[in-house]
Amino acid sequence: MESFDKIVHVNIYGEEYAIRSENGEAYTRQVAEYVDRAMRELAEKVPNKSPSRVAVLAALNIADELFAERRSGQSDLSAVEKRTHDMISLLDEKLSHVSD
Numbered sequence: 001m002e003s004f005d006k007i008v009h010v011n012i013y014g015e016e017y018a019i020r021s022e023n024g025e026a027y028t029r030q031v032a033e034y035v036d037r038a039m040r041e042l043a044e045k046v047p048n049k050s051p052s053r054v055a056v057l058a059a060l061n062i063a064d065e066l067f068a069e070r071r072s073g074q075s076d077l078s079a080v081e082k083r084t085h086d087m088i089s090l091l092d093e094k095l096s097h098v099s100d
Helices: 025-045 051-098
Strands: 007-012 015-020
Touching: 007 025, 015 025, 025 051
Parallel strands: none
Antiparallel strands: 007 015
16 A cells, blocks of 8 residues: 655656645656646647646646546436436336236
């Protein structure tokens, strides 16, 4: 098990950060690498932007991904709930015919 008291040093867009996380070192590095990659990809598409603007634009893109994933998850859950309800109704109907 990883220690959560350890400070993880990561590099994001050329800046070093010391991060303490409850999620462990490997996860913290994975998240930092994701943010770094998002910022670098954006900086290639939008040249001559300050690091703070690149960070804000990357944050907006990441937030958009999060919102889209949440919407997708909610619609998937609704579909599963509907199918479950339909199966329960079908079982109830079949079982009521068996007991008659």
